[in-house]
Amino acid sequence: xLGFDDPEMLEFMRLYVSIHSDHEGGNVSSHxxxxxxxxxxxxxxxxxxxxxxxxxxxxxxxxxxxxxWIRNIVKEFGTPNISTDQLSDYIHKTLNSGQVxxxxxxxxxxxxxxxxxxxxxFALKHLPNGPLFQLVSxxxxxxxxxxxxxxxxxxxxxxxxxxxxxx
Numbered sequence: 001x002l003g004f005d006d007p008e009m010l011e012f013m014r015l016y017v018s019i020h021s022d023h024e025g026g027n028v029s030s031h032x033x034x035x036x037x038x039x040x041x042x043x044x045x046x047x048x049x050x051x052x053x054x055x056x057x058x059x060x061x062x063x064x065x066x067x068x069w070i071r072n073i074v075k076e077f078g079t080p081n082i083s084t085d086q087l088s089d090y091i092h093k094t095l096n097s098g099q100v101x102x103x104x105x106x107x108x109x110x111x112x113x114x115x116x117x118x119x120x121x122f123a124l125k126h127l128p129n130g131p132l133f134q135l136v137s138x139x140x141x142x143x144x145x146x147x148x149x150x151x152x153x154x155x156x157x158x159x160x161x162x163x164x165x166x167x
Contacts, residue, residue, distance in 0.1 A: 008126050015122055019115040019160065029053035063161040065102040069094070070135065080135040087142050095150070103162030104143050105155045115160035123163070136163060 004010070033050035037043065055061065073090055074080050082090075094101055106113055120140075123133045140158055147156030 012122060012126070015118060019118055027053075028056065062102065062159075066161045069102045070132070070139075073135065080131040082135070082138075084138060084142055087138055088146065091139075091143060091146055095146075101143050101147065103139075104147060104158055105153055106157075106159045109157075109159065110155050112157040113159040113162075116158045116162055119160070119163040 004013075029050040032053040033046045036049040037046035073082070073087070076090065077086060091101055120137075123130070123136075127133050140162070143158075144156040147153040
């Protein structure tokens with residue numbers, strides 16, 4: 001339906017949909033769907049309400065924020081192949097401007113999000129030399145020590161949204 005006739009893309013989409021749908025009612029869209037459905041509303045309306053819950057920057061738009069941030073890195077440096085020092089400076093610039101590093105931290109988890117790990121393993125298998133995967137990998141190495149040093153962050157590790165730009 002997406003117009004891709006690539007077995008790797010189909011495998012990626014299967015993984016992506018699976019790991020994003022397994023929330024057991026604990027996120028905004030799942031909770032909203034359960035709430036609306038509990039009123040015996042039409043299932044379509046419950047699903048539509050769940051989709052509307054994805055519109056906030058802390059839920060469904062989170063991966064778009066990561067994508068925008070990564071694209072800004074590439075735009076600023078003209079390439080995804082930048083040094084760890086350049087990346088560290090960019091991260092500090094992001095934090096000093098009052099923004100967060102998108103894709104890092106999680107409201108509940110206190111370790112690396114296992115969904116991030118699943119996507120990373122997929123990328124290591126299918127596109128280990130991809131320039132954006134290399135950048136995302138470098139971000140994973142640089143961000144947690146910076147956030148830890150700040151002392152304000154309970155979870156400096158990547159969450160599921162940190163891998164949005166792989167494919």
